[in-house]
Structures are given as C-alpha cells and as structure tokens.
Amino acid sequence: QVRLVESGGGLVQAGGSLRLACKNVGLSVGSFAMGWFRQAAGKEREFVAQVDWTGRFKYYSDSVKGRFNITGDNAKSSVFLQLGSLKPEDTAVYYCAAARKIRPLSAAEYDYWGRGTQVTVSS
Numbered sequence: 001q002v003r004l005v006e007s008g009g010g011l012v013q014a015g016g017s018l019r020l021a022c023k024n025v026g027l028s029v030g031s032f033a034m035g036w037f038r039q040a041a042g043k044e045r046e047f048v049a050q051v052d053w054t055g056r057f058k059y060y061s062d063s064v065k066g067r068f069n070i071t072g073d074n075a076k077s078s079v080f081l082q083l084g085s086l087k088p089e090d091t092a093v094y095y096c097a098a099a100r101k102i103r104p105l106s107a108a109e110y111d112y113w114g115r116g117t118q119v120t121v122s123s
Helices: none
Strands: 003-007 010-013 018-025 033-039 046-051 058-060 068-073 078-083 092-099 117-122
Touching: 003 092, 018 033, 018 092, 018 117, 033 068, 033 078, 046 068, 046 078, 058 068
Parallel strands: 010 117
Antiparallel strands: 003 018, 018 078, 033 046, 033 092, 046 058, 068 078, 092 117
C-alpha cells in the first residue's frame, strides 16, 4: 500500500523558515517525480515545487523561487521542502505528491498524494 506522509508544518513568524518532510511508503525509490503543492483556505491547490527522480532537475513556482528548496533523499525514501523568508501568503496546507511521469505538468498528472501538513505564517 502506497502512502505519502508529510510532517514539519507549524506556526512561524514572517521571515522565518520551516522544513517539511514527505516520507514515502510503498513506492519504488528513485522511480517517481516528487512534488509539493499547497492549498490556502478558499483557494485552489497550486504547484509549489517539483524534483525529478534523479534529483537533478528542480522546478519552482514563481511565488516561491529563491525562497524554497526541494531536495530528495532516496536512502530515506523522503523528499524535503525547505521554506525560507516565509510570508503570511505562504499560509496553506502543503501536500506531497508522487508521479510516474518524468515531468508532470499539472496536479492531475500526479498519482499519489499525502494528506497534507499545515503551515501558518503570522505577520
């Protein structure tokens, strides 16, 4: 049974940082693209960051580029999202996702999803 389990969310002040983790259970390590999405209250889910299964190619939304960093650790079957210079508008539930496609271009192309972890940034 495949599971993606996020952790690391919490309450942080603006300008602070957090490190989110996504533990993969049941997927073949190194065979999936991994992504992070977020959904703020009353808004649609949006793409945040993605890394391919080699860990070489990373993509970010314009809103987080330069502030967030996605990394993978195949030995730990985990992917991480380092959040920096946080802003109140980064407040959302953050979801981890896995895709069989080498370069998924939308949320619909992801095959597995975690349940999310809440990030709240206070001003």
